[in-house]
Amino acid sequence: MDSKAHMNPINRQWRLAARPQGMVTESNFQLTEGPIPEPGEGEIVMKSRFLTVDPYMRGRMADRASYAEPVAIGDVMTGQSAGTVVASRSDRFKEGDSVLATIGWQEYGALPAQEARRLDPTQAPISTALHVLGMPGLTAYFGLLDVLQAREGQTIVISGAAGAVGSTVGQIAKVKGCRAIGIAGSDAKTRWLTEDLGFDEAINYKSTPHLFQALRACCPDGIDGYFDNVGGPVTDAVIGQLALNARVAICGQISQYNLDRPATGPRLLWNLIVKRATIRGFLVFDFESRYREALGDLGSWVRDGKVTFKENIIEGFESMPRAFMGLFEGTNTGKQLIKI
Amino acid sequence: MDSKAHMNPINRQWRLAARPQGMVTESNFQLTEGPIPEPGEGEIVMKSRFLTVDPYMRGRMADRASYAEPVAIGDVMTGQSAGTVVASRSDRFKEGDSVLATIGWQEYGALPAQEARRLDPTQAPISTALHVLGMPGLTAYFGLLDVLQAREGQTIVISGAAGAVGSTVGQIAKVKGCRAIGIAGSDAKTRWLTEDLGFDEAINYKSTPHLFQALRACCPDGIDGYFDNVGGPVTDAVIGQLALNARVAICGQISQYNLDRPATGPRLLWNLIVKRATIRGFLVFDFESRYREALGDLGSWVRDGKVTFKENIIEGFESMPRAFMGLFEGTNTGKQLIKI
Numbered sequence A, B: 001m002d003s004k005a006h007m008n009p010i011n012r013q014w015r016l017a018a019r020p021q022g023m024v025t026e027s028n029f030q031l032t033e034g035p036i037p038e039p040g041e042g043e044i045v046m047k048s049r050f051l052t053v054d055p056y057m058r059g060r061m062a063d064r065a066s067y068a069e070p071v072a073i074g075d076v077m078t079g080q081s082a083g084t085v086v087a088s089r090s091d092r093f094k095e096g097d098s099v100l101a102t103i104g105w106q107e108y109g110a111l112p113a114q115e116a117r118r119l120d121p122t123q124a125p126i127s128t129a130l131h132v133l134g135m136p137g138l139t140a141y142f143g144l145l146d147v148l149q150a151r152e153g154q155t156i157v158i159s160g161a162a163g164a165v166g167s168t169v170g171q172i173a174k175v176k177g178c179r180a181i182g183i184a185g186s187d188a189k190t191r192w193l194t195e196d197l198g199f200d201e202a203i204n205y206k207s208t209p210h211l212f213q214a215l216r217a218c219c220p221d222g223i224d225g226y227f228d229n230v231g232g233p234v235t236d237a238v239i240g241q242l243a244l245n246a247r248v249a250i251c252g253q254i255s256q257y258n259l260d261r262p263a264t265g266p267r268l269l270w271n272l273i274v275k276r277a278t279i280r281g282f283l284v285f286d287f288e289s290r291y292r293e294a295l296g297d298l299g300s301w302v303r304d305g306k307v308t309f310k311e312n313i314i315e316g317f318e319s320m321p322r323a324f325m326g327l328f329e330g331t332n333t334g335k336q337l338i339k340i
Helices: A002-006 A056-061 A126-130 A135-147 A164-175 A187-196 A211-218 A232-239 A269-274 A284-303 A317-329 B056-061 B126-130 B135-147 B164-175 B187-196 B211-218 B232-239 B269-275 B284-303 B317-329
Strands: A010-016 A029-035 A043-052 A081-088 A098-101 A108-112 A117-119 A155-159 A179-184 A201-204 A223-228 A242-250 A264-266 A278-281 A311-315 A335-339 B010-016 B029-035 B043-052 B081-088 B098-101 B108-112 B117-119 B155-159 B179-184 B201-204 B223-228 B242-250 B264-266 B278-281 B311-315 B335-339
Touching: A010 A317, A029 A317, A043 A098, A043 A126, A043 A317, A081 A126, A098 A126, A117 A126, A126 A335, A135 A164, A135 A223, A135 A242, A135 A284, A155 A164, A155 A232, A164 A179, A164 A284, A179 A187, A179 A211, A187 A201, A201 A211, A211 A232, A223 A232, A232 A242, A232 A264, A242 B269, A269 B242, A269 B278, A278 B269, A311 A317, A317 A335, B010 B317, B029 B317, B043 B098, B043 B126, B043 B317, B081 B126, B098 B126, B117 B126, B126 B335, B135 B164, B135 B223, B135 B242, B135 B284, B155 B164, B155 B232, B164 B179, B164 B284, B179 B187, B179 B211, B187 B201, B201 B211, B211 B232, B223 B232, B232 B242, B232 B264, B242 B269, B311 B317, B317 B335
Parallel strands: A155 A179, A155 A223, A179 A201, A223 A242, A242 A278, A311 A335, B155 B179, B155 B223, B179 B201, B223 B242, B242 B278, B311 B335
Antiparallel strands: A010 A029, A043 A081, A043 A108, A043 A335, A081 A098, A098 A117, A264 B264, A278 B278, B010 B029, B043 B081, B043 B108, B043 B335, B081 B098, B098 B117
């Protein structure tokens, strides 16, 4: 096969070498090499062009109860790729087709053709299937519109607002006529949110002397909806100023993922009585039956320029662990991707 | 008026003397005397036969943000009474009628006739309007059926299960075909729950060496619904073993009301993602438009013996502060009432 002649003759993988104790380090990962897989009957082999690192992957590295099985020691780390079909034994795809699939942290992967999603590079760059037109965008969509039930005129606060999910939440909130208040960790991020994405206000929680009061200044009538990616003290400051009948969507708790032991914080349940408020944890997978509807909306907002995005791209497969660790250091603005 | 000849010639009140610092003490209250009020046009004067003490009253004693205004220093403590009309200048009621009204902690009170609810002593003892056929019963009803959306076959855990609200929640849960697990603070209480009220299991959280494991033994498939009157470590133990799509109703947080400062505890929000769980705070007043429907159901369950109750009665108006403090010491099983 002619195309194979141009391929890297080996396949590389990042495997889980050891479970992290506290903060993730490079030593938790091992780079391995192996043959490029051959497709079985009904399968395709794809080459990753873009890989993604997402905060949820930290949960898969730990051996504790969660919503999905942990990655076993020695297994390839889990994750999605956007790339190209390089071999096919299925009628569904031919070589050269663009696809999205969950093949883990590796350069090549074989999978049943029906588990791949076709991408149309003439409609949108294939990398967007890893963020605004993929899982992070869907998470933003359902979290804001279903879990928070955001309505015109409401004040919506978003933590982790400069990440792939949070930045989309705020933009959809603006499409729906809400006030969008972002919380992020640098002045560059807060400027991006207000100047480029149309957030009404953004707060740098690292530099503000008093987050509670900064939020109060932005939200004098209280907070109707809170989209939480972060948890910890940022969330404490928000929960104390919910409006009546407020809703809180717990999407992620990135401030907590690298802690040695579960953290303590102020007890917050009394607030929920006072404000008749609701807190709900959710996963995007719970809304799978409605992905098509949501991707239709997201696609049209992206085409109309109502929802934009930023990609923070690191080149080279070998950079994946470093890119992943950067998520917890707040180095990315927008979506962190790895390009091969 | 002949009936007045038999009355105590004075009216006594319990007033808020000072805001509590930590645990409530008798010195927070002051007993005062005054004239028995005369009814204005359209008003009635009622004599309290039964007064109630409820945990929510602790919140009214504190000068901090809550869902209702605090009682001012020097004002009569707030609360409902069940009693008898002793004077009327309204067509709605005549002397001798039984009524329920919010006149505060006093022996006599004047109020507009439309603010009193007529009670029929031939249908149920008038004291029941202060518990199973009143606010605590309604709280149990809407918390279980609306906030928790309890359904047949679900496992429902109730903290403060031997109180007026909790004991009713568990019995309604049994009417609806749920498993009811009560958490209470003495063996006498847990025996009452399982032997008299039909709870499937009850745990004495004070004597069990490990509440988490005791709950796990009762709820091997997780907890579908949690009706929380208590908060604190009891709630921590429950939140750690919610079932998928569990719901939590925050009705009260009695373990927290007498603390000097807000307590800390383990952060719990991550659990909500793992289990796609919802926590909602509620007040019975939010369901006011449906009280009639609920009282119809509760009344029929009481008549059929499906929902029973226990009254813990202290005699004498002068005992009110002591009865109130007992709520926080767990001295009452069932509804704490004061009889005059």
